[in-house]
Amino acid sequence: MGEASSIADPTTPTIASFGRPPGPSTSSGTTPPFLIGLFASEARIDLLLDDTLFHRRGRKVEDAGLFRDAVRSSKSSVVYDRGLNLLVLALRVRPPWGGEPLALPLAVHLHRKGGTTLPELGARSVRRLAERHPDRELHLIADGAYSPLAGAELSRTAVTSRIRRDAALYDFPAPRRPGQNGRPRKKGERLPSLTAWATRTHQGWENVVVDRRGRLDRRLVLSRVVLWYGTCGTQPIRVVVSRDPTGRERDDFLFTTDLALSPGAVVSHYFGRWPIEDTLRSAKQSLGGEEPQSWKGKGPERAASLAFWLYSAVWTWYLETQGPKPRLVRLPWYPKKARPSFLDAISALRGDLWREEVSSRFGGEPRLHEIIRPLVEALALPR
Numbered sequence: 057m058g059e060a061s062s063i064a065d066p067t068t069p070t071i072a073s074f075g076r077p078p079g080p081s082t083s084s085g086t087t088p089p090f091l092i093g094l095f096a097s098e099a100r101i102d103l104l105l106d107d108t109l110f111h112r113r114g115r116k117v118e119d120a121g122l123f124r125d126a127v128r129s130s131k132s133s134v135v136y137d138r139g140l141n142l143l144v145l146a147l148r149v150r151p152p153w154g155g156e157p158l159a160l161p162l163a164v165h166l167h168r169k170g171g172t173t174l175p176e177l178g179a180r181s182v183r184r185l186a187e188r189h190p191d192r193e194l195h196l197i198a199d200g201a202y203s204p205l206a207g208a209e210l211s212r213t214a215v216t217s218r219i220r221r222d223a224a225l226y227d228f229p230a231p232r233r234p235g236q237n238g239r240p241r242k243k244g245e246r247l248p249s250l251t252a253w254a255t256r257t258h259q260g261w262e263n264v265v266v267d268r269r270g271r272l273d274r275r276l277v278l279s280r281v282v283l284w285y286g287t288c289g290t291q292p293i294r295v296v297v298s299r300d301p302t303g304r305e306r307d308d309f310l311f312t313t314d315l316a317l318s319p320g321a322v323v324s325h326y327f328g329r330w331p332i333e334d335t336l337r338s339a340k341q342s343l344g345g346e347e348p349q350s351w352k353g354k355g356p357e358r359a360a361s362l363a364f365w366l367y368s369a370v371w372t373w374y375l376e377t378q379g380p381k382p383r384l385v386r387l388p389w390y391p392k393k394a395r396p397s398f399l400d401a402i403s404a405l406r407g408d409l410w411r412e413e414v415s416s417r418f419g420g421e422p423r424l425h426e427i428i429r430p431l432v433e434a435l436a437l438p439r
Contacts, residue, residue: 091160091368092189094376095149101189102148102325104159104332105178105198105205107167108339110346110360111139117351121169139346140360141167143174145181146332148197149371152380155270155395159331160371161339161364166357174201179208186211195314197329206313207287214314216325219284219295221251221309226283228292243285250309254278254297263301264320268327276301279319288313296322338398339363367398374401385437407432 092101112120120138128135146159162185165177186194193212196205200218227244261276276299281292296319298308312322339345345363350356374382382396383404410432
C-alpha cells in the first residue's frame, strides 16, 4: 500500500461504471469520469478539498493515529483523537432545485503519520485529475490549510482559499532604469499586513452581492493584485478583504490565483466551499462511516472510502431521477422545508427499493399495494 490511495475515486472503472460493466478507455486516461461526465461536462471543473478524522479508537486499527479533531477543536483549545485521517477531493455540483451546492467525492486519500503531508496528497490528487482531463480548466477551493497549493505546480488549476492575516505580501518590482546593472528584482517593497491595510483603507471598497451557500448576501470587498513571494513566487495573486456591512462578522481575507475573477466572485467561491463540510458530516452520521468493525490490512481504509462512494452514488441517483422538484420528507417540526437534504435522498432511494421488492412479491394486486404503502413509507423514513 502506497502513501496515498484513491479507493473512492470515481475515475476508476468500478466507480465510473456505477454498477455497469466499464466502458472502453484509453491509455491516456481521457475518458471522462462518471460524475464529471454527468455534472461538469462543459464548464470549468470546480473542486473542493478538505480532510476529516474518522474516529477509530481501537489500538490495533491499521493506519489509525492521533490527529487534530477539527470539529471539537477551537481557537483556544486543540483536541486530539485517534482515528483515520482522510483527505477528500470533491466535485462541486449545482442541484437543479437551487440552494446550496453539493460536494460529490471524487477521491479519498489516507494520510499516515510521518508520511506524505496533506497538501502534498491534495496536489497529487488534483494533478491526477488534470492528467485525465488535459483539455479542461480546474478551480480548486479549499480552506487556509491548503493555501500553499497556490504555489504548487498544478497544471491548468486556479486556487482560491483563505490567506493568513500576517502573510508577507509584496508590491511588483519597479521597471528597470536604462543602463541599470545587476539581476532584475523579482519583488517590490514589502506591503503592510492585510489587517493594517483593511483598517487604514477608507476608499476603494465595493458593495457587492455574493452567493452565500445558495442565498444572496451583501458584502463590502476590497481587493488588490500583489505578490505572495514566499508561496507563489513571481505569480501574482488577487487578495480580497470581505467585510460584513453590519459589522457582526469578522473580516475574511481571501485570495485567488485566477486574476480574471471579480472580488465578489472570489467571496462567492469561498462561501461555496461549505458543502464539503456537509459531505464529511453525512458520511459519518448518515452512512455510518466510522462504525465498520474492521481493523486489519486495508479494511479500515476501504470501509471509510466506501462511505464516500455511497454518498456520491446516492446523490447521483437522486439528481438523475428527481429533477427540479424532488420528493421531500415532510416532518412535523419542519413544515416549511423547501429543499432536500441527504437524508431525503436516502429516504427516496430506500422507498424505491422497498417498492420494487414489494412489487416483485405481490405482482399486480392493487389492493395489496394500497395496504403495503404505509409500511413502505415508514421503512423509507430517515433514521
